[in-house]
Amino acid sequence: MDISIIITGIIALLAGIGLGKILFAKNTRKKIEEADLQSQQMLSEAQLRAETIKKEKILEAKEKFVQLKAEYDKEVLERNRKINDGENRIKQKEISINQKEGLLDKQIKENEVIKENLNRQLEVVAQKRTQLEKHQEEHIKRLEKIAGLTAEEAKTQLIESLKQEAQTQALQLQQEVIEEARQKANKEARKIIIQSIQRTAAEQTIENTVTIFNLESDEIKGQIIGREGRNIRTIEAATGVDLIVDDTPEAIVLSSFDPLRREIARLSLQRLVADGRIHPARIEEVVEKTRKQLEEQVMEIGERTVIELGIHGLHKELVRIVGKMRFRSSYGQNLLMHSREVANLCATMAAELGLSPKLAKRAGLLHDIGKVPDEETELSHALLGAKLAEKYGENAAVVNAIGAHHDEMEMQYIISPIVQSCDAISGARPGARREIMQQYLQRIKDLETLAMGYTGVEKAYAIQAGRELRVIVESEKITDSDSDKLSFEIAQKIQNEMTYPGQIKITVIREKRAINVAR
Structure with missing residues (x-):
C-alpha cells in the first residue's frame, strides 16, 4: 500500500516536472519572440533615425556649399572690381604721361630756340669782351707809360701800402685794448692788495736776533773765560758759537751764522751765570739740557703757530721747521713773524678773489721753510722748500706756490702769484727789512x-x-x-x-x- 502510494507520488512528481519543463519552454519561446519583435522595432527606429540624420547632414552640407559659393562669388567680384580700378588708373596714368610727353616736347623745342638766342648773345658778348680787353690793354699801356710802372709793380705797391696801413691800425687798436685791460687789471689788483693789507694787522714785522749777552758786572767775564780760557773754549766747542769778550762793558758778543746756535749759547750762558758753577763738565751738561729744551720749545712754537693760524694736518717735521723759523731772521725781519704775516695776507687776498683761504694760508706759512734747512744744500731756499713740502705730503698747489714764489718754478696754480705778491708786500713795507745804506x-x-x-x-x-x-x-x-x-x-x-x-x-x-x- 505504501509502495504504491510512493510510486504514484513519484509518477506524479515526474509528471509535474515534465509539465514544468513544457511551461518553461513555452515561456522562453514567448520571451524570445518578444525580444525579436523589440529588436526589429529598435532596428526600424534606428534606420528611421539614421535616415533623418542623413537628410539633416545633406541639408547642412548644401547650406555650407551655398554659403561658400556666395563668399567665393563675392571675392571674385571684389577682385574683378580691383582689377578694373587698376586698369582705370593705368589708363589715366598713360593719358597723363602722354600729355607730359607732349609738354616736354614743346619745352624742348622752346629751349632749343632760347639756346640759339643765348648762343647768339654770347657771341656778341665775346666780341664786346675782346674789344674791351683791347681797350684795357691800350689803357694799361698808356698808364704804365705815364706812371713809369708796370701793372704788377703798381699792384704790389698798393698791396704793401694797404698792408702797412692795416698793420698800423691793428697795432694801435691792440695797444689801446692792452692799455685798457692793464689799467683795469692794475686798478682791481691795487684794490684787492689794499683791502688785504688793511684787513691784516701784523703784530710784529721786525725782530732782531739777539747776539749780545748782557752781564750784571764785568767780574763774571773772568768766570766765563775760566783759567787759561778753558771755560770759553768749552762753550765754543759745545755750542759752535764764537764768544767775543772785549772792552764792551757788561756784554759779551755771540757770533755764529746759525741763529739757533746763538740762542742755545745765550740760554746756556744765562743758566750758568745764574747757577754760578762755571766749569767744563757743568758747561757741557747745561748746553746739552738747553739744546733738548730748545728742541721742545721749537716744537711748541710750531704747534702754537699752526693752532693760532687754524692750519690742520701739518706733518710734525714741518711743524718743527716752522718753530725753527722763530730763531731765523732775514734782513733783520724775523722769519716766523714774516711767514705768519704772509699767511694772513694770503688768506685775506684769497678770500677777496673767491679762492680757498685755508690753502692760501698754508702756502703762505710754509713759503720760506727752505731758509731753515737741517743740512746744507746747493738748492735755493724756494726749491728746497718745495722739495720738503712734497716730501711731507703737502698739496701740489702748496708745493708749487713755495717753489714759484721767486719765479724759480713755473706757476701752475692760482695761489702761486698770491703767495708771491704777499711775500713782496710783507718784505717791502717801510722798515720791514734792514740793510746798511x-x-x-x-x-x-x-x-x-x-x-x-x-x-x-x-x-x-x-x-x-x-x-x-x-x-x-x-x-x-x-x-x-x-x-x-x-x-x-x-x-x-x-x-x-x-x-x-x-x-x-x-x-x-x-x-x-x-x-x-x-x-
Missing part, C-alpha cells in the same frame, strides 16, 4: 755799472730794491737773438762776480722807434 747803494751802483760795460747798452736801471736790472739796448746794434744772449751773459757775470741776497732778474729791452714830425 752804503752797502745797498754800492750794490745798486755796481749792478748798473756792470750792465753799462757791454757794447750796445744804452741805459741800465736797478729797480725793486736791486731785485731786477732793466737793460735798455740800441736796436741798431743789438738784435733780438743778441738780447737773449746779453741777458744770459749779464746774469752769469753778476752771479760769478757779485755778492747779493736772494736773486736778481735781468730784463733786456730792445725796441725800434720810428719818429716823424708832421709840420
Whole structure:
C-alpha cells in the first residue's frame, strides 16, 4: 500500500516536472519572440533615425556649399572690381604721361630756340669782351707809360701800402685794448692788495736776533773765560758759537751764522751765570739740557703757530721747521713773524678773489721753510722748500706756490702769484727789512755799472730794491737773438762776480722807434 502510494507520488512528481519543463519552454519561446519583435522595432527606429540624420547632414552640407559659393562669388567680384580700378588708373596714368610727353616736347623745342638766342648773345658778348680787353690793354699801356710802372709793380705797391696801413691800425687798436685791460687789471689788483693789507694787522714785522749777552758786572767775564780760557773754549766747542769778550762793558758778543746756535749759547750762558758753577763738565751738561729744551720749545712754537693760524694736518717735521723759523731772521725781519704775516695776507687776498683761504694760508706759512734747512744744500731756499713740502705730503698747489714764489718754478696754480705778491708786500713795507745804506747803494751802483760795460747798452736801471736790472739796448746794434744772449751773459757775470741776497732778474729791452714830425 505504501509502495504504491510512493510510486504514484513519484509518477506524479515526474509528471509535474515534465509539465514544468513544457511551461518553461513555452515561456522562453514567448520571451524570445518578444525580444525579436523589440529588436526589429529598435532596428526600424534606428534606420528611421539614421535616415533623418542623413537628410539633416545633406541639408547642412548644401547650406555650407551655398554659403561658400556666395563668399567665393563675392571675392571674385571684389577682385574683378580691383582689377578694373587698376586698369582705370593705368589708363589715366598713360593719358597723363602722354600729355607730359607732349609738354616736354614743346619745352624742348622752346629751349632749343632760347639756346640759339643765348648762343647768339654770347657771341656778341665775346666780341664786346675782346674789344674791351683791347681797350684795357691800350689803357694799361698808356698808364704804365705815364706812371713809369708796370701793372704788377703798381699792384704790389698798393698791396704793401694797404698792408702797412692795416698793420698800423691793428697795432694801435691792440695797444689801446692792452692799455685798457692793464689799467683795469692794475686798478682791481691795487684794490684787492689794499683791502688785504688793511684787513691784516701784523703784530710784529721786525725782530732782531739777539747776539749780545748782557752781564750784571764785568767780574763774571773772568768766570766765563775760566783759567787759561778753558771755560770759553768749552762753550765754543759745545755750542759752535764764537764768544767775543772785549772792552764792551757788561756784554759779551755771540757770533755764529746759525741763529739757533746763538740762542742755545745765550740760554746756556744765562743758566750758568745764574747757577754760578762755571766749569767744563757743568758747561757741557747745561748746553746739552738747553739744546733738548730748545728742541721742545721749537716744537711748541710750531704747534702754537699752526693752532693760532687754524692750519690742520701739518706733518710734525714741518711743524718743527716752522718753530725753527722763530730763531731765523732775514734782513733783520724775523722769519716766523714774516711767514705768519704772509699767511694772513694770503688768506685775506684769497678770500677777496673767491679762492680757498685755508690753502692760501698754508702756502703762505710754509713759503720760506727752505731758509731753515737741517743740512746744507746747493738748492735755493724756494726749491728746497718745495722739495720738503712734497716730501711731507703737502698739496701740489702748496708745493708749487713755495717753489714759484721767486719765479724759480713755473706757476701752475692760482695761489702761486698770491703767495708771491704777499711775500713782496710783507718784505717791502717801510722798515720791514734792514740793510746798511752804503752797502745797498754800492750794490745798486755796481749792478748798473756792470750792465753799462757791454757794447750796445744804452741805459741800465736797478729797480725793486736791486731785485731786477732793466737793460735798455740800441736796436741798431743789438738784435733780438743778441738780447737773449746779453741777458744770459749779464746774469752769469753778476752771479760769478757779485755778492747779493736772494736773486736778481735781468730784463733786456730792445725796441725800434720810428719818429716823424708832421709840420
